Amino acid sequence: MKLKCGKSSKHKKMESQIYTFSGVALVYLAFLVGAAGCFLPVIPGVVLAAAALVLFKVFVPESPLSWAFVAVAAVLSVLAQLLDFIMTWYGAKKFGATKWGAFGAFVGVAVGIFLPPPMVWIFAAPVLFAFAFEYMGGASARQAAKAGVGTFVGALASSLVKFLLVVMMAFWFTAEIVMAEV
Structure with missing residues (x-):
């Protein structure tokens, strides 16, 4: 009588399915x-989603997920990060900010990422910086506030696009x- 060592192909397939699932x-x-x-x-929402796809493809290479999809997701995640800066700046400009207010919004995004608690400052810093830079650039308080609102609208639009x-x-x-599977 001969004993079999190792796992049967049925067990290997089941392990593979569990691993994939x-x-x-x-x-x-x-x-x-x-998404949150x-x-x-x-x-970093979009970056996290794209990183999960890359890791899935690396650790489950037999999956039907194509490398083309993974590459597109990775590129989109990089573009989404740039989108924060661009849409915040665009929102400020669209609401009448001068180059000072738009630059303030840009600086505010960069600074807001590092200020604790970031949940507050990522939205508040661009608005405050746009207002401050616009006001220091000679705009009235009303015009500077309008630039700040535009900054918030741009940041919110960026978040929606990333979602x-x-x-x-x-x-x-x-x-x-x-x-x-079909």
Whole structure:
């Protein structure tokens, strides 16, 4: 009588499925946290979602997730980070800020990331800096306040776009996984 050592192919397949399922569950958890992170500045939402996709593909290489999708998600995450600066600046300009107010908004985003608690300062610092720079540049308090409001609108719009990017990644990820099973 010969004894078999090692795992059967049935057990290996089941282990692979459990591993894949665990990876999928962790990616969805990252999507949920990433979606919240689009509005909570402590968490880099889109970057977290893209990083989860990269890690999933690396650790579950036999998954149906394509490297093209992972690359697009990574590029979008970098662009989303730039979007914070651009949309905050654009919001200030759209509401009548001069170069001083727009520069203040830009500086405010950069400074707000590092001030505790970041949840407050990521939105407040650009508004305050836009107001202060606009006012120091010679604008009336009313015009400076308008520039500050535009900064807030731009930052909020940026958060919404980043949230939509995470949702898009989640749907695309789901489509790639489900279509492979069909």
